[in-house]
Amino acid sequence: MSSKNLRSDARRNRDAVLATAMRVLGQKPDASIQEIADASGVGRTTVYRNFPAREDLARALFAVVVEEQRAIVAAAVAQGGTAAEILRRLGPEILAVGERYRFLDVHRDLVTEDPHERPGPEDPLLTWLTAAHESGAIHAGLPPHWAYAMVRALAVGANEEVAAGRASPAEAGRLLGETLVRTFTA
Structure with missing residues (x-):
């Protein structure tokens, strides 16, 4: 789903996950979705709602x-x-x-x-x-x-x-x- 079609809070969460994923995966390419969720400050379900699969x-x-x-x-x-x-x-x-x-x-x-x-x-x-x-x-x-x-x-x-x-x-x-x-x- 395009971030342009999301509510502002959902867009912020999605953008936070992407920014965090770039940083975390840059340091540890095999990091889990849970590690990305923890580092981004959102729940794992929020990550999976935006990105159902890795x-x-x-x-x-x-x-x-x-x-x-x-x-x-x-x-x-x-x-x-x-x-x-x-x-x-x-x-x-x-x-x-x-x-x-x-x-x-x-x-x-x-x-x-x-x-x-x-x-x-x-x-x-x-x-x-x-x-x-x-x-x-x-x-x-x-x-x-x-x-x-x-x-x-x-x-x-x-x-x-x-x-x-x-x-x-x-x-x-x-x-x-x-x-x-x-x-x-x-």
């Missing part, structure tokens, strides 16, 4: 990640600049989101099921890639949907390099931005 909680957390990523892209695009400048800004920003939500890797299989992951016409990254493609700022041979999928794949790969200890978050973010520039700009 997978529902994971999907809701993925939706938070998607919204945060969309906001980051929208902000980077709003700052303006060349395609290269925007892509260089996006690298570290996208990587930072992945770092904050690394605990969700345990539930990575849910990403392909999550309808929030499919770019809609209002998705800021797809919108920007389409406009950049049409203006000639992005390689003509790279359709926007392909470029969108590749940005996501490169971001996942960069996060995996950090998780494996082969790059620091700062270095991986810089390298991701540079890779995006070299891959996509005309």
Whole structure:
């Protein structure tokens, strides 16, 4: 259920559970629903009312990640600049989101099921890639949907390099931005 359709107290409870789940699962990815309920100050039944299964909680957390990523892209695009400048800004920003939500890797299989992951016409990254493609700022041979999928794949790969200890978050973010520039700009 969308938090927009809830009463204000129910929305606060749901938001508290999500915020707490992010913190608790970040420290202990296998934390129980009871541990999350205890830490959030609501009863276990409240957690289950909002998230009947652990997978529902994971999907809701993925939706938070998607919204945060969309906001980051929208902000980077709003700052303006060349395609290269925007892509260089996006690298570290996208990587930072992945770092904050690394605990969700345990539930990575849910990403392909999550309808929030499919770019809609209002998705800021797809919108920007389409406009950049049409203006000639992005390689003509790279359709926007392909470029969108590749940005996501490169971001996942960069996060995996950090998780494996082969790059620091700062270095991986810089390298991701540079890779995006070299891959996509005309």
